[in-house]
Amino acid sequence: MGAPILELRHVSAAYGRIKAIKDISLVVHPGEVVSIIGANGAGKSTTLMSICGVLPISGGEVYYDGRRIDGLAADLLPSQGLCQVPEGRRIFPRLTVEENLDMGAFFRRDKAAIEHDKNRVFQLFPILLERRRQHGGTLSGGEQQMLAMGRALMSRPRLLLLDEPSLGLAPLIVQQIFRIIREINEVDGVTVVLVEQNANLALQASTRGYVLETGSVILQDEARALLANPDIRKAYLGE
Amino acid sequence: MEVFLQQLVNGITLGGVYALVALGYTMVYGIIQLINFAHGEIFAAGGYMGVILISWMVAQGYPPFVCLGVALALAMGYCALLAMAVEKLVYKPLRSSSRLSVLLSALGMSIFLQNGLMLTQGVYDRAYPGEMVQGGFEIGGAMVSYMQVVIVGVTVFLLVALNGLVFRTRIGKAMRATAQDKTMSALVGINASRIISLTFAIGAALACAAGIMVGMYYGSVRYDMGFVLGVKAFSAAVLGGIGNITGAMLGGLVIGIIEVFAAGYISSEYKDVFAFIILIAVLYFRPTGIMGENVDDTRV
Ligand SMILES: Nc1ncnc2c1ncn2[C@@H]1O[C@H](COP(=O)(O)OP(=O)(O)OP(=O)(O)O)[C@@H](O)[C@H]1O
Ligand SMILES: [Mg+2]
Numbered sequence: 277m278g279a280p281i282l283e284l285r286h287v288s289a290a291y292g293r294i295k296a297i298k299d300i301s302l303v304v305h306p307g308e309v310v311s312i313i314g315a316n317g318a319g320k321s322t323t324l325m326s327i328c329g330v331l332p333i334s335g336g337e338v339y340y341d342g343r344r345i346d347g348l349a350a351d352l353l354p355s356q357g358l359c360q361v362p363e364g365r366r367i368f369p370r371l372t373v374e375e376n377l378d379m380g381a382f383f384r385r386d387k388a389a390i391e392h393d394k395n396r397v398f399q400l401f402p403i404l405l406e407r408r409r410q411h412g413g414t415l416s417g418g419e420q421q422m423l424a425m426g427r428a429l430m431s432r433p434r435l436l437l438l439d440e441p442s443l444g445l446a447p448l449i450v451q452q453i454f455r456i457i458r459e460i461n462e463v464d465g466v467t468v469v470l471v472e473q474n475a476n477l478a479l480q481a482s483t484r485g486y487v488l489e490t491g492s493v494i495l496q497d498e499a500r501a502l503l504a505n506p507d508i509r510k511a512y513l514g515e
Numbered sequence: 516m517e518v519f520l521q522q523l524v525n526g527i528t529l530g531g532v533y534a535l536v537a538l539g540y541t542m543v544y545g546i547i548q549l550i551n552f553a554h555g556e557i558f559a560a561g562g563y564m565g566v567i568l569i570s571w572m573v574a575q576g577y578p579p580f581v582c583l584g585v586a587l588a589l590a591m592g593y594c595a596l597l598a599m600a601v602e603k604l605v606y607k608p609l610r611s612s613s614r615l616s617v618l619l620s621a622l623g624m625s626i627f628l629q630n631g632l633m634l635t636q637g638v639y640d641r642a643y644p645g646e647m648v649q650g651g652f653e654i655g656g657a658m659v660s661y662m663q664v665v666i667v668g669v670t671v672f673l674l675v676a677l678n679g680l681v682f683r684t685r686i687g688k689a690m691r692a693t694a695q696d697k698t699m700s701a702l703v704g705i706n707a708s709r710i711i712s713l714t715f716a717i718g719a720a721l722a723c724a725a726g727i728m729v730g731m732y733y734g735s736v737r738y739d740m741g742f743v744l745g746v747k748a749f750s751a752a753v754l755g756g757i758g759n760i761t762g763a764m765l766g767g768l769v770i771g772i773i774e775v776f777a778a779g780y781i782s783s784e785y786k787d788v789f790a791f792i793i794l795i796a797v798l799y800f801r802p803t804g805i806m807g808e809n810v811d812d813t814r815v
Contacts, residue, residue, distance in 0.1 A: 330698055354704035366699040368692045378685070379692050383704040431703065 279342055281306045281435050281467050282327070287336035287346075289326045296322040297491045299336070304435070309461050309468040311478040311499065313512055314488030320471040321363045323488070324437045328353060328360050340435070355383040357434030361441065363471075365424040369413025373404055376412045376423055380430030390430070397426035400456055418449040425456065436460070439471045450474075454481055475512040479503045487512070517656030522779045523772065528663045528732065530771020531670035535725035536748035537755065537763040538677065539718025545694045545758035546714050548614060552621040553601060554722060555745020556628035557594050561723025562736035563636055564590035566643050569727075573644045583647070587669070587727060591720040598719030599712050601628075607708070625741075632738040640735040647731060666728045673724055674764055677717070681760055690714060694758070743787055747774070750794035756804025765805065769793075 282304040289297050297319040304310045312320050325331040327338055329350035338346040340358055353359075368376050377397060381390045398405040401422040407415060412423060421441060428436055438457065442450040458481060460466045472478035479485050479499040487495040487508065495508070502508050536558050543551045568586035573579070605624050609617045651660035681687040692700045693710045701707060729744065730736040751770045755762025770790050778786035797804060 328702060330701060349706070350698075350701040351704050351706045354702065360702050362699065362702060366696055366702075368695045368699065370695055371688060371691060375688050375691075378688055379700070379703050379705075382685070382689060427703070 278306065280304055280339070281341055282469070283339040284323075284327070285337045285339070287323075287326055287333050287338060289322055289331050289333045291322075291331075295491060297326065297488075300488075300491075300493055301336075302486055302493065302496075304467060304469055306434075306467050307461070307465060308484065309457070309470060309482045311470045311472060311475070311482040311485040312488055313472060313475040313478055313485060313502075315512075316473075317490075318488040319491040320488055321439055322491075324360055324362070324439050324469070324471060327437065328358065354431050354433075357432070358437075359428045359431045359433035359435070360437040361424045361428045361439060363439040363443070365417075365420045367412035367415065367420045367423055367427075369411060371412055372409050373412055373415070373423055374408040376427050377404075377430050380427035384431070393430055393432065397429055400429075400459075401426055418445050421445060421449070421453060425453065429460065433466055435467045435469070437469045437471075440473060441470070442472065442474050442477060450477065457481060475508070476503070476514075518779065520655050520657035522775050524657050524659055524663065526772030526775035527768065528666050528771070529775060530768035531667055531674070532725045532728055532732075532767075533744075533748050533751045533771045534764045534767025535670060535673060535721045535728075536744060537751035537767045538674075538760065539722045540749050540752040541755065541757055541760060541763040542690075542714050542718050544752070545760075546690065546711055547606075547610075547617075549606065549617050549621060550749070551715075551718075552618075552745070553624035553628055554718065555741030555748070556625050556632070557598050557719045557741070558722040558726040558729075558744060558748075559632055559736065559738065559741035560597060560628065560726070561590050561594045561719075562726030562730040562740060563632060563641065563738075564593050564723065565727030565730055566641050566736055569647070570644055573647070579647045583665070583727075587724055590727060591723045594719040594723035594726075595716035598715040602712055602715040607711075625745075629739055629741065636738055638738065640737050642735045643730045645734065662731060666732060669724060669728060673721060677721065678760070680717070686710075686713070746794075747787075747790040750790045750797075753794055754797050754804055756806040759804065759806045762804050762806035769805075 280303045284300055284302045287297065287300045288295065300323060312323060314320050322331060326333045329345065329348050333346050337344055340356065345353065368379060371379065377394055381393065384390055403419055404423055404426055407419065412420065415423060425441070441453050441457070445453065454477065457468060461468050470478050470482060479502055482499040485497065485499050485502045486493050536554070539554045540551060543549055565586050568589055569582050572582040572585065601624055605620050606617055609620060648662045648665055651658055681690060689700065689705045690710055690713070693705055693707050697707050726736070729740070747770055748767065751766035752763045754769060755764070755766030770793060773793065774786055774789050777789040
């Protein structure tokens with residue numbers, strides 16, 4: 277495999293005095309789908325926020341595309357192709373659906389291409405086209421997740437960090453979301469880091485996985501191997 | 516009836532000016548939850564910059580509308596820069612401090628700017644050139660001066676332009692996004708500091724225009740004129756629902772009209788009191804303002 281698109285070396289981060297992640301090292305190669313699984317409070321969301329520069333890290337280094345990005349302001353990263361769909365979707369509630377999509381393309385100036393991408397998002401999620409003039413905050417949970425994905429795609433990401441995209445959604449919608457994750461990975465070549473409570477689902481969609489426990493990586497392996505691992509099956513797959 | 520119509524015309528003129536100032540309060544509050552006490556002083560500084568520029572240009576013999584247009588543009592630019600400097604030097608370093616610290620700094624800034632105006636411009640009224648816009652016309656028994664037409668025209672133009680900016684442009688969307696969720700707006704690449712700075716600049720430019728128009732309307736400016744007007748405009752912002760742009764526009768209009776009517780029909784001595792009565796009543800009965808929670812689509 278070539279150079280990694282994302283690499284964390286011994287990263288730690290804290291909220292005030294609460295150490296949330298400790299000494300996390302992780303590598304993601306271009307084209308991969310990598311899951312991060314772990315119990316509530318394990319530090320999954322914290323890891324993603326640290327990568328994106330929202331939470332300043334207290335130790336270690338983050339490399340994206342071969343360049344060190346820890347310490348950079350969060351708002352500089354989307355234009356580099358690094359994009360996160362955060363936990364809870366965080367739709368702008370009082371912007372319309374279409375304005376939310378526009379915000380995904382905030383840093384872009386190529387109007388025609390933006391329009392093209394918007395149409396593509398509407399093709400992927402026809403319900404968003406129907407609701408385009410409605411406020412984001414009035415959408416259902418599933419629709420908001422679709423909008424969050426759509427907004428992320430509007431930035432033409434090369435590395436997409438997804439935090440619990442299946443949270444609170446009906447099985448049918450979850451399937452749809454995962455079908456689209458696979459599609460953007462396979463067709464558009466977007467590298468994906470997937471954080472999930474639903475470890476089974478995540479690992480099935482992934483090439484590799486990391487297991488987080490109380491802020492540290494305790495295991496990493498091929499997704500298939502993790503799925504077959506009896507300890508993992510017991511702890512995270514509900515057996 | 517004639518008196519009624521006359522009051523209405525005067526009320527709308529005044530209310531539009533309040534609306535312009537109220538927008539600065541509401542937009543800044545919407546984005547960083549700060550009641551910017553220094554905003555009234557920016558309004559006063561604008562009034563002074565206007566009188567300085569207009570007097571000079573009138574003395575050079577430029578036609579009135581050129582004087583007004585150029586003075587508006589230059590003074591608005593000046594006030595925008597002034598407000599951005601205040602934000603950068605005084606409020607930004609306190610971004611992660613408690614809201615009370617920032618509030619107190621704003622209060623301090625208000626006193627500082629007001630004294631700065633007094634020391635540099637003196638304690639006495641400064642007259643606007645009288646010959647700027649003269650005459651008027653009558654409709655239905657109400658006298659409408661051309662000055663009022665100019666004031667309402669400029670106000671409407673600015674309000675429409677602001678609406679377009681906030682609700683139609685990419686930057687306006689980014690302003691609203693930043694007001695709604697700063698973390699998420701950073702995650703889509705919006706630089707919050709720049710947006711906050713821009714919000715101060717826009718609010719200040721509008722307040723500056725209001726300062727010039729109040730100066731022209733009443734014929735003079737004074738170093739402390741930002742205080743009472745600031746509180747009235749703030750009342751207008753609260754009345755419209757603080758953070759709500761359309762609300763601030765409506766609130767300004769309502770306060771202006773009520774003030775003029777109350778002065779005419781109740782007591783002109785107490786005309787400044789009515790805005791405060793409204794403020795207290797709104798806070799008591801309907802803290803979310805007239806636009807309320809359910810029509811919150813125009814909150815920034
Ligand atoms: N804003 C915060 N302030 C203080 N502590 C926090 C904050 N956010 C998270 N934490 C703490 O950091 C630890 C890791 O939290 P994090 O949100 O990263 O977990 P997670 O793995 O994403 O959990 P979940 O599956 O429930 O989303 C937890 O102990 C949590 O209580
Ligand atoms: Mg989480």
